[in-house]
Amino acid sequence: MDPTQKAFKIPGVQIQQLIPQMGGCFASDRIMVDGLLVGYMYRDEPYNDVDSGWRFLSGDESQDYMDDPDHLGIYAVNTVCNYAPAIIPYLDSPPGSAFGRIGDTDKFQSE
Template sequence: MNIFAQALQTALDRCIATKTVTDEGRPVGFLYREAPVFEHDSGWRFFTGEESDEYTDNPDNFTVCSISDITKNNPDITALLTRPEGSAWELDEDGGFQAVADWQPRD
């Protein structure tokens, strides 16, 4: 796929992110990919990694947006976006992302 086609696909693909990432502009510190649940859903979910269970239990604290909205302020995650469903990544203490092997989404 050429660069233009990749950019277009990323712009059209949607994701779900916490409002701490989208509205407050805080950096992504945890991300995972699950099976898509709506049209154009990439399956990617983005968090700062500091949200409480109480925060994430409230659907009003999430928004649907384009992946390009997220990568604009978090370019380091772009290389991870080709990873398959079931992938999870977290920011390590050195500022890089490491795979999270033992993580499972909550039902």
């Protein structure tokens, strides 16, 4: 699906600058379209100068879901922060870091 055709949970005009620019990331439509919380996040080595290395998932995506590239998008990390401000304290973590949400809290634990 063309990303311009997605019905994002937060309209672009409502996105606020919450963090300094840190590049792009991958996030699933379960977060960006369906509005679920980030349940799992990890940081890979960046692919290039504009990739932060961060990947954000709700945690309930199946392998079939993830295998469909239409279910993922590339976004500014700041955009994902607007959906999930609870991730902000973890963004300085180095590549190789992974975190899972602790229950219904805004806290994450290292995985």
